[in-house]
Amino acid sequence: MDLALAPLDVQRIRQDFPILSQTVRGRPLVFLDSGASAQKPRQVMDAMRACMETAYANVHRGAYHLSEVATENHEASREAARRFLNAARVEEIILTGGSTSAINLVAHSFGRGMLKPGQRVLVSEMEHHANLVPWQMLRDDGRGIGLGFIRITDAGELDLDSLHAELRKGDVGLVAVTHMSNVLGTVTPAGAIARMAHEHGARVLFDGSQAAVHRRVDVQALDADFYAFTGHKLYGPTGIGVLYAKHELLEAMPPFLGGGDMIETVTLERSTWAAPPARFEAGTPPIIEAAGMKAAIEYVEAIGMEAMEAHERSLVDHAMRVLPEVEGLTLVGSAQDRGGVFSFSLDAAHPHDLSTFVDRRGICIRAGRHCAEPLHERLGLESGSARASFGLYTTHGEIDALAEALREARRFFA
Amino acid sequence: MDLALAPLDVQRIRQDFPILSQTVRGRPLVFLDSGASAQKPRQVMDAMRACMETAYANVHRGAYHLSEVATENHEASREAARRFLNAARVEEIILTGGSTSAINLVAHSFGRGMLKPGQRVLVSEMEHHANLVPWQMLRDDGRGIGLGFIRITDAGELDLDSLHAELRKGDVGLVAVTHMSNVLGTVTPAGAIARMAHEHGARVLFDGSQAAVHRRVDVQALDADFYAFTGHKLYGPTGIGVLYAKHELLEAMPPFLGGGDMIETVTLERSTWAAPPARFEAGTPPIIEAAGMKAAIEYVEAIGMEAMEAHERSLVDHAMRVLPEVEGLTLVGSAQDRGGVFSFSLDAAHPHDLSTFVDRRGICIRAGRHCAEPLHERLGLESGSARASFGLYTTHGEIDALAEALREARRFFA
Amino acid sequence: MSDLLELYPPEIRDHARKPRNRRRLECVDATARGDNPLCGDRVEVFLRLEDGRIAEASFLGRGCDVSQASASMLTGAVGGLGSKAALDLSEKVREMARIGTVPDGERFEVLRSLAGAAKFPSRVKCATLAWVTLEAALRGGQEASSE
Amino acid sequence: MSDLLELYPPEIRDHARKPRNRRRLECVDATARGDNPLCGDRVEVFLRLEDGRIAEASFLGRGCDVSQASASMLTGAVGGLGSKAALDLSEKVREMARIGTVPDGERFEVLRSLAGAAKFPSRVKCATLAWVTLEAALRGGQEASSE
């Protein structure tokens, strides 16, 4: 069956998400904040419960059967993540607490461990703070590592000329950019970015927190050196994320956190490090979360990434038609290649007031700067923006309901 | 009602833990590895599910009702942890991914941010790697911070003379010791340690990963500067732990991880930090795990820490009677003040073989060095040890079953 | 709809639409700027003192209706107060916005409209931003943050 | 009980109780030490070569019955093999311990007793430690780790 042709049965899918049957003051809940964190299907909850009810023990440590089963299950989650990203080897998958931990890990182990004084990290103007602040902290750590910026165009796309100009300075050790903006919806040309970076001897990290939810990711095809995503946006639990990194890099990188399970030998005076991935996974791992993330990956795999992409395209098309019809509404960003995240402002109302207003109609949207202050400054949006972001359970009707509520808000605040 | 007199109804409690009704080859599961990670009661699973089914959204960010409810619930978990530790202020509670993350946070934010070149950190010979390796890494980070060791006695107690001798050198900035050994069961005199450290101008961190499960902890009474524990050993989920730190310290400490929610303002060039606890909680927090940890805290509070302590004392007394009767068995450590963790070796069998043998009788014990290699070296246990550790669901009968299986093992391997 | 009006009662909407004293003062004895970095709301408070009392107050800012209306009301409410009394009042307003109970006193006839914020936990900061800023100004600080 | 005997068949118990070639060689052409840091198991392998073939093999070590029996068996099994053949054999043994299928060949008459480890995932490392160490010795390494 050609999955790209199989339409998504949204109504059936919605039944997997118990929270979506809630009503708010008699109206159905319209959850349009999946970009901040997605809702969870029953399958994920069941997997977490099964982990605790039938096969729970600490992993990697016990020589007894229950612990062996728990360890096998845990490693099966790593394998699911490998498959999801199409990594070449399962040892290239580090389980972290989320995207933020994953990127901080790179900033420490690679940034402090392998970049040389005088080298720079490049980030773009549209990064989430998770992919900006760790690099500022690296720059300020007194190691002589610099930080440069890739400009974006007014349409909200990555300015490849700016990237090129920065790379040509010859001092770039790492390009760290988002694969999809959590504000603009812009999908960046990751393959081209990796190629350009590599031509100039730089490594490349993609923040895939948003992209991995919306597009099929193939780290080998992209030739990514590092790729990070976070479980809770992929319909999985909080407290878990994935860092993919090329094996050659992981082998050369020193550890980040110290503790159990990441060492080879320990004496009071000295420790030696275990091989990857263990080296980067100090302490008891997120065992229950890994079970949930595996279920989430299997859930989206069963639906099919192509079907999800097709559904999202239809939502994006619908939103692009419906939202601009709301008088006084301005969309933020107009990238060619975009996913289901729409930020906007309304002439008559501050985003915060808007969000509160539509909430009373059961519609959940975000207001603020979405952890991307520099981007809002860059776009002159000092008051932030309102944002609607879609999940695989989002319907056209929900977008219509938002548009209608925005019209009412305009009348209320006018 | 005097809780110390209320006996624990173990049979009723066991019904809360679905996994304990498993049978292994027709024999009931005997789980004696709670020190590595405890099993979870239904109440914890239900709380996590309820979080996902009824009140899930990202926290601290949304201006809509669902997110407000999620935020309130999340902050209620922080309050539960504050109450559990009797911290003075809820802002003194940092939610982390576990003890390991908590201690690494201190090693970075306090160790790299506030200790001065020439100062030393003191750890003991009986630390878990989680409270040793981060300090080795700090020492090796080129900042001139040293590392010293507090000796232990042959009985497996902290040698307070050694602590005193080290403190008198006048260069100790932090004493970082376990509050209860995960190998020896030794409970350390935390109050006295804190007093001695403070008299010499040093701060003190307690690794409470084991202690918090077995004893009522009062960080104010102990006058602890830092206190860490981990959710999964306290009958809660993986992926969550707590760092308590005095507010004056948190206010002065720079952040550890960079990302969303920990900043006050961000421009491309500069960021300023939010107030504690947010400063130390970059990224989406463990929302579902916090719900589970709160349920776990409420679960043990409902039983009563005093009743749990009484139950444990009776288990410890029973084990002290029954285990030494097994021919060829040597207990590791003989501290006066000890909790329900027993490591031992058997003359006829290597710990690994022992563990496999008793596992076939449905008994889960650990074999190895329990992430405490230096301690095993110190005690001349190069082959590690076997370990049985108790939870609130452990029965006298289970300890008897272990003793019986050890006898059989001795016959098998002799 | 009804409870939306608790956050946006007529007074709030009126002050948001027609902010009072929205300007920089010529002579400023105390001033501070307050920011809510999460949403970008900003309030600058300017005070002119006479004999230790607030003779004139004004503000500049940007942000949601609640934050700007609150600042506008503030400039009217603090006139004539000494520093200690103004700090007292400010603490009461912040408490009111948090728990929703309106204290007695004539100054609360207008300010009571900020009590509705209590039902909207994520909006309490909007209602209190101007007051936190006032406190910073009176205490000689330069910056305040509602985070 | 039966499946406990899969991990501890008579050959394993015999070699564990009466280890063969448990000594340091006088003349050592190749040697390495292998450690499993999690449990402290250790095996040192010593080889004397003649014309590129293993003329004599011995071991020293400490650890569980499985790791020590495996090392003892190894010293008997590699005699007369050239480096490449010994590496080949070693890889087959490791594979066997992992998946449980016994390859053909006379050398596996004794070694087959290591196949039972496959049913005990956490014990596979015990069965393979000596072999990993052998490979390190043949490749000129000094240290190996089963982690």
Ligand SMILES: Cc1ncc(COP(=O)(O)O)c(C=O)c1O
């Ligand atoms: C004494 C002690 N400290 C620290 C830890 C580490 O805890 P976690 O693995 O949850 O980070 C453990 C348990 O593994 C422990 O027993």
Ligand SMILES: Cc1ncc(COP(=O)(O)O)c(C=O)c1O
């Ligand atoms: C683009 C992007 N990067 C990073 C993050 C951080 O992810 P997390 O909070 O799960 O660590 C997010 C979401 O918050 C995001 O949208």
